[in-house]
Amino acid sequence: MDTVSVMFVLPSGGGGGGSNSVAQEAMGLARLGVDARLAVNAPNHAKFVAGYPELEALKVPVLSYADAAELAPHMASCRVVVATTNRSVFDVNQARVEMLKTDPKAPVKFAYYVQDYEPLFYAANSEAWTKAYQSYVVLKDAMLFAKTKWLCDIVYANHGIRVSKVMPSIDHDVYYPDLKHRNEKLVIAAMLRPATPRRAPWRTVRIMEAIAKKYPNVSMQVFGVTEEELTVAGIELPPNVKNWGVLRRAEVPELMRHTDMFLDLSDYQAFGRTGLEGMACGCIPVVPVLGGTAEYAVHGRNAFVVDTRSDDEILKAVETFVAMDAKTRAEMRQQALETAAEFTITKAALSELRIFRQIAASEG
Structure with missing residues (x-):
């Protein structure tokens, strides 16, 4: 041909x-x-x-x-x-x-x-x-x-x-799960981009602060931003939120493989690639309802699809996930992996x- x-x-x-x-x-x-x-x-x-x-x-x-x-x-x-x-x-x-x-x-x-x-x-x-x-x-x-x-x-x-x-x-040679890995406690991660307002960095930090306060046993982590960029933007992370800094392309999936929930609290996403890449690593994403995340995300089945303008709606999704028993969380992870495998x-x-x-x- x-x-x-x-x-x-x-x-x-x-x-x-x-x-x-x-x-x-x-x-x-x-x-x-x-x-x-x-x-x-x-x-x-x-x-x-x-x-x-x-x-x-x-x-x-x-x-x-x-x-x-x-x-x-x-x-x-x-x-x-x-x-x-x-x-x-x-x-x-x-x-x-x-x-x-x-x-x-x-x-x-x-x-x-x-x-x-x-x-x-x-x-x-x-x-x-x-x-x-x-x-x-x-x-x-x-x-x-x-x-x-x-x-x-x-x-x-x-x-x-x-x-x-x-x-x-998505590139399945890079984004794949490690099903043998088990976290000692739940890990919730987010990407921060202070230079890109539509990615809602201040909202993300506000939500992570609320999660850290309510769930002290949950490990909170961010990536995508240097300490200098945080200072310039006037953003102060809560003391119990770990910042991995700017990760190389191959380092992002390694973090995702050790993460249970990924927060994308952008105003909207034309597609929301990182959410789907997280799913391919066995991580459950929270993604904005506005935009194109409906291509892959089904609320409550393989992801949480929320109106990111509502802190209450975001926190409700986190609360639902944290409260899940291991079997329910494992089924959601399975659904996420099966969905990501199609792309x-x-x-x-x-x-x-x-x-x-x-x-x-x-x-x-």
Whole structure:
């Protein structure tokens, strides 16, 4: 069966959920025999390559570009070019102009892999908000696709553009359980990102403080933030909350394998990758009801899905979990593992390959 050459354009140093998704799905496509490549902007290139050594092992090229003029020839050698962030949409669009100056009939087609609804990142009507809002229409004739129904729906509601749905994925070579491990006491962990308000760092600390006060025998832990970042943000952790700091990609699942409950108290999640990755490690997540977590989370069965605007609702979920007997908690963990097992890189890569073949075969 004929395949297509695909290049994802990702101006990022990696490490975030969207970058992990793009990197691992490019590798998934490569395993299927697809000519898959990545293009990363020059300031982030070295960090990105260092963060994903598996790309080299699978011979997935990670190309560097300083500007549109450098990106253009990379694009010209591919059949389908995929933007992955609102910034990359503008990079790709400018590079297309440069490419068509050299080859007006270049047979390159375009897509936008929508990772989040990025206007929500910025103050309404700010310059950054305006660019993010425009990004869905800037790349003319591009096909948009996303990993959650929520993302498809919100783009259509705000822009009238149909977005195709693909499968989400997690890396089961990295995220897997240790069923032999038993904690002496329950462990509840959360990720803190003070620089990202929508991830609700102050709410998370407030909730963890309340849990620590009510359940002194529960081990409370956080990761994703340095002590310096906490100081700058004016956040003080309760004395009985351990901070693991900024963890490397391989260290996060190791923590999750030793965690019973993971708190994602974000305002919303376009998908909520860390919650699903926690489930794959045997950890029960608390995730926001707003957004795309319905792709995997079923309240009370494999996760707790809450309105994160309500402290009472969050704490009720924690109380329910802490009060469970061992058998009930083990069944919930089993359900979480079975759910996470459905989200494979191969399934995601195949769903994207279908999209890329449609794009490559389209007229114009």
